[in-house]
Amino acid sequence: MTDDVLTRPPVHALLADGTMVCIRPARRSDHEQLHGLYEEMSPENLRLRFFAASRRSAALAADRACGPARPGYRALVAEIADRIIGLAEYGVTDSQDTAEYGVTDAEHTAEISIAVADGLHHRGVGTLLVEHLVSAARAEGITAFTADALSENHEVLRLFADLGLRTARRFDGPEVRCTIALDESDTYLTAVEERGRAADVASLRPLLRPDTVAVVGAGRKAGSVGRAILHQLHAGDYTGRLFAVNPGAHAILGVPSYPSVSALPATPDLAVLAVPAAALADTAEECGKAGVRALLVVSSGLDAAQSDALLTACRAHGMRMVGPNCLGISNTDPALRLDATFAARHPRPGTAGIAVQSGGVGIALLDGLSRLGIGVSSFASLGDKYDVSGNDMLQWWESDGRTDLALLHLESFGNPRAFSRTARRVTRRMPVLTVDAGRTDAGRRAAASHTAAAATRTMTRGALFTQAGITATHSCGELLETAALMHSQPLPAGSRVAVVTNAGGAGVLAADACAEAGLTLPAPTPELVDDLLAVLPAGAAVGNPVDATAAVTEEQLTACVDRIMRYGGIDAVLVALVPTAVAAATGDDLIRALTHAAPGSRPKPVAAVRLEQGLPVELLPAEGGGTVPAYAEPQAAARALAHAARRAAWLARPAGTVPVLDDVDTARAHAVVDTYLEENPDGGWLAPRVCAELLDCYGIPQLPWAWADTEDDAVLAADRLRGADGRVVMKGHWPGLLHKSAQHAVHLDLRGDHQVRAAFRDLETRFAGLLTGVVLQPLAPRGTELFAGVVQDEVFGPLVLFGLGGTATEVLSDHAARLAPLTDHDVHDLITAPRCAPLLFGAHGGGPVDLTGLERLLLRLSRMASDLPQLAEADFNPVLATPGGVTVLDARVRLLPRRPQDPYLRRLR
Structure with a gap:
């Protein structure tokens, strides 16, 4: 172990059953515990570990793990409540058995071993430790692990086989040598992700499906937050056991009260803490010692020391936590009926999951979804988000069997790259909608280069949402409008919309709204015109919009909509209606023309616009079940349809892949970076020679x-x-x-x-x-001047930017961005998104530029940014694109001394 390894802070992570463990480097002071770990093993487990039931081998293993620091060796322990339950270690060897994976240098191979305490097998201790060793080994340039095991040691062999890494076995009598390639494949990330999802969901059960709840700090007088939450739980008919904790009362609101958590007759799964900030840490400590498994902290006003003490107590006792400074949580499952919030009304049971940081936004969404009839499956006001995050809630909704629509309002992202992977998976199963909060330039950081100047947080969040398939809206109202459509209607196959109206002016407004939202209004074919004229009243104008006139009857409007639905050139129908005396006199209800159809009988979405409607959006009940969304403004209906069309397009496109690049010399690139930072410990902009050498490592073409x-x-x-x-x-x-x-x-x-x-x-x-x-x-010859660059965001990771270049790049701000690593789809989106894209495809008769070369350049830039966390900025401006090739004319690169971070490593915040 090197000294920097020994001083790294511990991290906390979850075992397969949701138990929280601490993962940290082994220390010299661990010797007694590690020796005891082996001493307590059964003779059979000692034999499987050391190939013989040798107590001497156990002592030597403890000596090695706790010995002096030495290069090429690392030992990690897992502990619960200060008790070491597992050890995993590796040491660089001179093995040459990894040549089949392209590893021929012995210094890139390490031998690994694992030990887990008796009685704690099959809970994922060894797997979690190995994942952390894999991350550490990659950062140190190790490309393969080897391990020797007895062929009858099925547990360890299964552990290696199930990691998700390429593993080879070579049998030699009773022994087997395993070789594990540490390549960064999507298969491994998916396996880690699935293990993390299962562990995360298990850890959230005491929080979101508790059998027993205690409200700590429930006051005897009306007006306190604790009392309000106790009232909501009691009045909402929570089906589990409910207690109050108040030393001055025997009962509050008819709920039994006890002087302390330790005095409760049963240990709560969930404790709601509504106590002063100064008392939070001690209260959390008391809860942890009593065996409480989850906390909901609604208290606010914590200073830095109080925050640290609260989180330390949660980690020390393995408790998950929502908050502090939050509205509460809710689970409307009829078998539970948990409403631990201080919202004014109980949420209506339903199928939408909500996670917010703002309590006010949470109340608005709870009320809006309840009013619409969509209802709520579970709700979490995350507050200051010390622990449980939007990523946790997405995984819960993915697994709960009740949620089919996810709504998020997140003001910050703890681990955006892990969130993005989770969201990409969840979004293929259900719509995930968010409000893009904080879009102004007020949060834009000062920047010196073109790249940094272009990389606003708005652009970064937009890239995250786009790549993950998240539907991003600009307000809570737009979020509810879009949720209403996606909840009630099928997705459109495209963006082609037919507008039907009984008033010409309303049709024009709707047509304008659709065009502004990016939808198209194709003209009907002659056959469709004849078909519609045959069912509409005299004087109807059959274009797009279709003006059915004020004389249209319910029957005629029904026939009109049905015929458009059958027409292949239209993907959605927007019907804009105004009340008329004609319809009133005949008793026709034109809305029934939209709601008469049985659920599923119309394969395309239909939305109504009623200009006289009082509420922004309503869901109108349809005959036989189902609903139809009705909007007060055509802009709202058009926005919702546009969001639905974009979601459909995202789902229809296969998941992208990160192409494998040849001619990339990552080892030389690391050497260039390390040498520069040794000579310039504070980092800086590279001189032209060093910059050119770094670009050459990635095959980036330069003039x-x-x-x-x-x-x-x-x-x-x-x-x-x-x-x-x-x-x-x-x-x-x-x-x-x-x-x-x-x-x-x-x-x-x-x-x-x-x-x-x-x-x-x-x-x-x-x-x-x-x-x-x-x-x-x-x-340089004449061509199109472009701009490409990277900013390494400390939160979001590397962001690749592309757009129009030259001296006016910042003035015109014609840029698009995607988070690295770029997939083949991301590169296509980057090239086609800027306003200058038509120039690249040969607009004005100029002929297309070398698009393949442009794609290669962006992929290599993405690879460089992904390989090198020290790359703070890269600024290529201009990049000259011609039909014959793509060349960087001027490049600037800035490095900073940064440690590599594994964004996908399983660990809690």
Whole structure:
């Protein structure tokens, strides 16, 4: 073990049954416990571990794990309540048995061993430890594990086989040698993800399906939050056992009360804490010692020390926690009826899951979904989100068997990349909707480079939502409007909408709203025109919109909508209706034309717009069951249909894959980065030579260039670089220079030695004391100037940006962004999303640029950002795209000293 390993902080993670464990490096002080771990093993388990029931081997194993720090060795322990229950270790070996996986250097191979306490097998202790060792080994350049086991040791062999990594076995008599390749495959991530999902759901059961609940801090007088939550639980007919904790009362609201948690007649699964901030840590500690398994903390106003003490108590006793500073939680399952909130009304049971950070937003969504009749399956107000997060709730809804619609309002993301993987999986099973909160530039960080200036948090969140298939709305109202449509109607196959109305003006408003939302209104075919005219009253105008006139009857409108539904050129129908005296006189109810159909009989979505409607959105009951959404404004209906169309398109597209790249030298790239940071411990912008070398490691095409320190060197370099037309470009350089054109540090179109000398003297004179040299390049041919870059966001990870380049890149702000690593679909989206995309595909007769080369450039940039967490920014501007190729004309890269982080490693916040 190296010293930095020994000082790394412990992390907490979940076993298969939801039990919380601490994973940390072994320490010298662990010797007695580790020796005891082996001493308490049965002779049979000792034999399987050491190939003989040897107490001497056990002692040596404890000595090794707790010995002096040494390179190439690492030992991790798992502990519960300060008791070590497992040990996993690896040490670099001189084994050469991994050649079949491309590993021929012994220093890249390590031998692994695992020990788990008797009585704790089959709970995932060993697997969790190995996952953490895999993450650590990859960070240290180890590419394969080897392990020797007895062929009868089925448990450890199954552990290796089920990891999700490529594993080979070689039998030698009673022994078997396992070789495990530590490649970063999606198969492994999926296996880790599935283990994490099962463990997470198990850990949330005491929180969201508790058999016993205690409200700590329920007051005797009306007005306290604790008393309000106790009332909601009691009045909501919670089916489990319910207690209050108040030293001054024997009963509150008819609920038995006890002086302390330890005095309760039964241990609660869930304790609701509504006590002053100063008392929270002690109360949580008391709960943990009593065996409470989950906390709901509604108290607010904690300072940093109180926050740390509260979370420490939860981790020490293995308790999951919602809050602090939250509205509460709810589970409307009729078998439970848990309403531990202080909302004014009980939520209506239903199928929508809600997770919010803002209590006010939570109340609005609870009321809105209840009013619509969609109802709520479970609700969590996450508050300050110390522990349980939106990611946890997504996994709960995925598994609860009751939720078919997920609504989120998250103001922060603890682990966006893990959240994205979870959301991508869950979104294929149910719609996941969110409010994109905080979209203004107020939170935009100061930036120096083009890349950092373009990378707003709005763009970053947008990339996360788009790639994960999450439907992002701009307000709670829009969220409810979209939820109403997705809950009640099938998804459209595309974005083609037919507008039908009984009033021409309403039809025009609806048509405008659809066009503004990105929907299309195709003209009907002659056959459809004839079909509709045959059923509509005289004077009807059959275009798109279809003006059925005020004389249309319920029967005629029904026939019109049904015929459009059967037409293959339309994906959805929007019907805009206004009340008329004609319909009133005949007793026709035009809305019935939309609600008469049985559920499932209409394969396309239909939405109504009623301009006289008082509520923004309603769900109208249909005959035989089901509902039809009705909106007060056409813009709301159009937005909802557009969101549904985008979701349908996302579902129809196969999941993307991250292409395998050749000609990538990751080891050399790491060496370049390490060397630079050794010489520049604070990081900085790379000099041109180092920058070019790093790009070369990833096969990123660069225009030929040369460095010159002096005027004579510049002339010689220009002679070597001149193309057929003899012209070159000279760019000044000094540390920290980013925008050369803005500083007038560029000379273009230089011909002959005289102009090269004059340009060098000009830069040398104007930037005396700054200039360290110049870069010379041949004058690039004409083409489309683009921009590509990366920003390494500390929360979201690497963000790849692409768009129009040149000197006006920030002014025009024509950029798109996606989070790395990029899939083949992400690259396609990046290229087609900017407004300049038509230029790349040959608009105005220019011919398409080298799109394959452009895709390769973006994929290689993504790979570089994913490989190198130290890469803070990369700025390629301009990137020249022509039909013949794609070339980076100017590149800037900034490095910072950062440790690699595994975003998919199983650990709690």
